[in-house]
Amino acid sequence: MMEYLESVDVNALISSSIAWGTNILLAILILIIGYWFAGRISSFIGGLGEKHEKLDISLFRFFGSIAKYVILAMVFIAVLNQFGIETASVVALLGAAGLAVGLALQGALSNLSAGVLLMIFRPYKVGDFIDAAGKFGNVTEIDLFTTILQTFDNQQIIIPNSQIWGQQIINHSHYEVRGVDMNFGIAYDEDIDKARGVIEKVLEEHPHVLKDPAWFLEVETLNDSSVDFIVRPFCKGEHYFDVRYSVPEQVKKALDAAEIEIPFPHRKVILFKGDE
Structure with missing residues (x-):
């Protein structure tokens, strides 16, 4: 009888050892395959951003990292299953931890989501x-x-x-060609056509003002003390600020040279002599 019991115990021990050994080997195999697969998926997604110039590389690398860690989490749960561990509680714990982290990092996550959208829509x-x-x-x-x-x-x-x-x-750099809006005023007594010609000459001689599309130059407003022109020359985007800040000075000098008055506000003070 004792020999029978000892034989049963030995067989049970051997069976248990074989089962544990098999589970360990399967767990190791799952880890190896899962880690390899996660790395391949991450590399594949990250590589998509490098194949197309319009796609943002850092964004696809981020997506690749997310996919990798999601797969590794699934691999971890599969390994626990091999040893008979109840994974429902583990999944619930991971979900609760993720929610806690999300609430703690609301500001960072809002910046992250906005960054993803900026990189997608560019x-x-x-x-x-x-x-x-x-x-x-x-x-x-x-x-x-x-x-x-x-x-x-x-x-x-x-x-x-x-x-x-x-x-x-x-x-300001989206379009290759940009218009540059400016306003110039002349006195009411001055010749509008002459002033127009002076301004056009400045635009013609400026190295960064384009001939096509042609500039726009018209009288915009009749103010209290001046006739105001609106001037819109066009230029390449990289020359915008050069045109914006050089043309007004050149127009001022050209109007002065042509003896065309640029008005400025005047105040007339009338003094009344009191009764003596």
Whole structure:
């Protein structure tokens, strides 16, 4: 009888050891295959961004990382199943932990979601001059959380993406050719056609003002003390600020040389002599 019991115990021990050994081997196999598969998926998704110039590489690398960790989480749960561990509670725990982290990082997640949308829809790119979140500058870097601008006075402005997305964005570099609006006033006694000719000559001689499309030059307003022209020359986007800040000075000098008066506000004071 004792020999029978000992034989049963030995057989049960051997069977249990074989089962545990099989589970361990399967768990290791699942880990190896799962890790390899996660790496391949991550590389594949990240590689999509490198194949097309219009796709943002960093965004696809981020998606690749997300896919990798999701697959690894599933692999971890599959390994636990191999050892008979109840995974429903583990999944619930992971969900609760994810919710807690999400609530703690609301600001960061809003910046992240805005960064993803900015990289997908691409309202601007590195090198563009933009007005966004009340700031103006040249875009030097775009990442998943922030957009970095460089101002004309060489300051760096770091703007959270959540402050940009959903607000008005003005991209001054989107179109290759831009119009530059300006206003110039002359006195009522001056010859309008002569003044028009002076301004046109300045535009013709400017190296960055385009002939096609042709500039727009017309009388816009009859003010109290001046006749105001609206002038809109066109130029390449990279020459916008050169035209914007050089043409007014040249027009002023040309009008002075032509002896055309540029009016400025006058105040007439009339003094009444009291009764003596």
